[in-house]
Amino acid sequence: xxxxxxxxxxxxxxxxxxxxxxxxxxxxxxxxxxxxxxxxxxxxxxxxxxxxxxxxxxxxxxxxxxxxxxxxxxxxxxxxxxxxxxxxxxxxxxxxxxxxxxxxxxxxxx
Amino acid sequence: xxxxxxxxxxxxxxxxxxxxxxxxxxxxxxxxxxxxxxxxxxxxxxxxxxxxxxxxxxxxxxxxxxxxxxxxxxxxxxxxxxxxxxxxxxxxxxxxxxxxxxxxxxxxxxxxxx
Numbered sequence: 001x002x003x004x005x006x007x008x009x010x011x012x013x014x015x016x017x018x019x020x021x022x023x024x025x026x027x028x029x030x031x032x033x034x035x036x037x038x039x040x041x042x043x044x045x046x047x048x049x050x051x052x053x054x055x056x057x058x059x060x061x062x063x064x065x066x067x068x069x070x071x072x073x074x075x076x077x078x079x080x081x082x083x084x085x086x087x088x089x090x091x092x093x094x095x096x097x098x099x100x101x102x103x104x105x106x107x108x109x110x
Numbered sequence: 111x112x113x114x115x116x117x118x119x120x121x122x123x124x125x126x127x128x129x130x131x132x133x134x135x136x137x138x139x140x141x142x143x144x145x146x147x148x149x150x151x152x153x154x155x156x157x158x159x160x161x162x163x164x165x166x167x168x169x170x171x172x173x174x175x176x177x178x179x180x181x182x183x184x185x186x187x188x189x190x191x192x193x194x195x196x197x198x199x200x201x202x203x204x205x206x207x208x209x210x211x212x213x214x215x216x217x218x219x220x221x222x223x224x
Contacts, residue, residue, distance in 0.1 A: 026127055033212065041217075042218050043215050045213060050211075055142040087152060087153070089211075091209045095158070095166065096141075096166075096208060096209060096211075097158050098211065099169075102151060102152075103151075103152050
């Protein structure tokens, strides 16, 4: 399998920047994905890092360091609608599948 | 494109009953998967398929069967429902059949077993 660790909860204020970290068990040439899930909704794909470095998509950026088995999701100019759970996901070492972290609940306060 | 569709949206079963959760996608994706999500938890993989006629077990396959006779459909069958199977079930699909980094999820089925 695979194990991905994320903080369970993060709180930030509107307009701020927040970073959600993800560390995983297996180092090597593995990519990392990020998903967003609002309460009562389905997960939606945010980003995928195939290589080391920063990928930017609008207000969201994602970073990967494969040698450190570490990645993060950076959310800028936070808005109330960014309040959601965020999951990192990496390849399962035994299957052609993704393993998801347990998720980070982001609360954006006014 | 409808994307990934799931039926039903809600279901209540009695212990021991069986039922099939339906999942379909119209994006011609080779890869499809089923997850369950318990309150406050992440997604756990039940079964997945890398193409028609090919299925494999995920992390929590016990009590569930799948089949993939067409590219579009990937139904999940609960053989004999148990209260421990109360959960939200998500079906997902991906264009990539090697490692599905980018998956598209259906709206989910909320299942309660009494």
